[in-house]
Amino acid sequence: MRARPPALPQPPGRRLLGHMTQWTFDPVSLLEAGAATGPVFRLRLWRPVVVGYRPDWNRTVLKDLDTFRSRGSLSGLTPYLAGGVVHTDPPAHEPARRALNPHFHSRALATLTDRLREVAAWHAPDGPFEALAFAGMLIRRMLNTALFDARLPDPLVARFLAPLERPNPAPLLPRPRLFGRLDAAIGRVLDDPPPGSVAGALVDAGAGEAVDVVEELRVALAAGYDTTAHTLAWALWHLADTPAWRRVDTLPLVLDEIQRLYPAGWLGSRVTSRDTSVAGVDLPARTMVLYSPYLTHRDPQLWVEPGRFRPERFHDGLPAWGFIPFSAGPRTCLGANLARLMLRCALEPFCDDGGLTALDGDPAVSAGITLRPAGPLRLARRAARAAGRD
Numbered sequence: 561m562r563a564r565p566p567a568l569p570q571p572p573g574r575r576l577l578g579h580m581t582q583w584t585f586d587p588v589s590l591l592e593a594g595a596a597t598g599p600v601f602r603l604r605l606w607r608p609v610v611v612g613y614r615p616d617w618n619r620t621v622l623k624d625l626d627t628f629r630s631r632g633s634l635s636g637l638t639p640y641l642a643g644g645v646v647h648t649d650p651p652a653h654e655p656a657r658r659a660l661n662p663h664f665h666s667r668a669l670a671t672l673t674d675r676l677r678e679v680a681a682w683h684a685p686d687g688p689f690e691a692l693a694f695a696g697m698l699i700r701r702m703l704n705t706a707l708f709d710a711r712l713p714d715p716l717v718a719r720f721l722a723p724l725e726r727p728n729p730a731p732l733l734p735r736p737r738l739f740g741r742l743d744a745a746i747g748r749v750l751d752d753p754p755p756g757s758v759a760g761a762l763v764d765a766g767a768g769e770a771v772d773v774v775e776e777l778r779v780a781l782a783a784g785y786d787t788t789a790h791t792l793a794w795a796l797w798h799l800a801d802t803p804a805w806r807r808v809d810t811l812p813l814v815l816d817e818i819q820r821l822y823p824a825g826w827l828g829s830r831v832t833s834r835d836t837s838v839a840g841v842d843l844p845a846r847t848m849v850l851y852s853p854y855l856t857h858r859d860p861q862l863w864v865e866p867g868r869f870r871p872e873r874f875h876d877g878l879p880a881w882g883f884i885p886f887s888a889g890p891r892t893c894l895g896a897n898l899a900r901l902m903l904r905c906a907l908e909p910f911c912d913d914g915g916l917t918a919l920d921g922d923p924a925v926s927a928g929i930t931l932r933p934a935g936p937l938r939l940a941r942r943a944a945r946a947a948g949r950d
Contacts, residue, residue, distance in 0.1 A: 569594075569597035569602070570594065570602040571590060573603075573604055578604025578605065579603045579605060580605055580606065583605055587827075587927050588854065588925055591611065591854065592855070595613060595859075599612060599613065599614045599839065600617065600838075603850075610841065610849050611855075612838065612839055612849070613851065613856045614839065614859070615856070615879060615880055615881035615882050616881075617838055618884060620839070621838060621851050622881075622891065623889040624836075625649065625650050625889075626650055627833055630647050630830065630831075632831040633828075633830055634829040634850075638732050638929060639732075639735065640723075640731060640783070641782065641783060644656075644775050644778075645660060645771065645894060646894075653890070653891075654890075659767045659771050660762075660767065660771060660894055661894070663758055663765065663767070664758070664894050664897055668761065669706070671756060672705070672756070676902060676906075677905045677908065679701055679702050680906045680908065683697065683698050683701065684909035684943065686943040687940060688939070689938075689940070690936050690939075691792075691935075691936075691939050692793045693936075695793040695796070695906075696725060696785075696789045698906055699784075699789040699906070700714070700717055700718060700785060703785060704781075706898060708749050708758075708777075709757040711749050711754055712749065721781070724786040725786060728928050731929045732929075742781075746778060750763055750773060758898075759777055780895055784899060784902075786929070786932070787824035787825065788899045790933065791815075791818055791819060791824055791899070793935075794818050794923065794933055795814060795907060796907070796939055797923050797937050797939070798818065798869050799907070799910060799916055800916045802869065803916075805871055806911045807911055810871065811903075811904050811907055811908070812874075813871035815903050815907075816871065816874045817869060817874065820857045820885065821858075821867075821869065822925065822933075823854055823885040823931060824885070824931050825885070826852065826853060826854040827853075827854065827927075828850065828851050828852075828853070829849065829851075831846060831848050832847045832849065851884075856882055857883065862882040909941075913942070917941075917942075919938040921935060921937035921939075923935075
């Protein structure tokens with residue numbers, strides 16, 4: 561029998577449904593209401609959960625893989641993430657991660673920079689465009705290039721990724737035939753591994769002895785898609801409004817600030833394997849615990865004017881365990897370096913020419929599997945070559 565959760569404050573809910581209605585339609589507001597009750601609070605969802613967001617909570621939950629397990633957590637609800645190293649617990653997690661880490665390191669990925677810049681330059685718009693649609697297309701093609709040397713059929717990749725752009729329950733539904741077709745296509749790429757790609761590097765290094773390379777690449781494709789595309793759309797929206805930051809040399813600060821304001825992985829979860837205590841709260845075994853980069857990144861105890869776009873704040877350093885857009889600890893997102901590289905390359909064509917303008921749109925936060933702008937976001941870019949003729 562599941563142990564009772566600890567007595568903790570909780571936001572207002574309904575007697576019978578608890579917090580499920582608000583969780584279904586506006587989970588971000590529910591989290592904000594919970595945070596107003598204290599640094600650790602309780603929600604009554606389909607099962608009771610305990611939520612924390614301060615650095616001490618993040619540090620404990622994200623460092624201790626033995627106590628805070630992935631199995632049974634929210635990631636298992638979607639077939640797109642219920643596999644690979646993302647969903648692996650100790651003792652299998654460490655050797656799997658060791659086999660994959662070198663090929664997602666920034667030094668290994670640096671060889672992809674010129675190819676990704678070519679993709680970004682080729683697809684850069686000249687005129688009006690909708691940022692969410694553009695970002696989805698560009699990141700899809702960048703991922704195909706980085707992981708597979710663009711050898712996967714783009715229509716198949718687009719069909720595979722399309723449910724991630726739809727509201728729940730679309731990303732939660734099993735699609736065995738579609739997944740099977742994609743796995744078969746990945747397998748064909750691995751039969752003749754393309755040099756200079758992540759797939760080729762994994763095959764050359766013999767990673768298949770430690771992990772299922774097809775599954776890992778499928779999960780990497782899915783996990784890197786909507787997270788990065790939505791971040792890119794928000795970055796374009798803010799850069800259109802702040803021309804002073806449209807410089808290649810300041811893109812790292814801009815991207816840090818976008819990921820602070822809008823962490824794509826806005827919520828993470830674990831399930832306790834044993835009785836434990838976090839931030840002074842006793843948690844029985846089998847308790848589902850949540851951490852929220854969204855709440856952490858907007859905590860006024862950690863950030864000055866947390867709701868404002870202020871990239872310069874990152875000149876002053878980071879609060880320990882207070883900036884976790886890619887999670888942290890042993891489960892830090894495997895694709896963090898690839899995401900940063902794609903974002904930087906994608907934004908470079910919009911810098912230094914002064915040609916990006918916001919037309920209209922709705923940048924409000926909307927939460928599903930990942931955080932995204934409510935949209936649409938209509939922008940216009942005047943390419944440098946056109947500007948020079950005026």
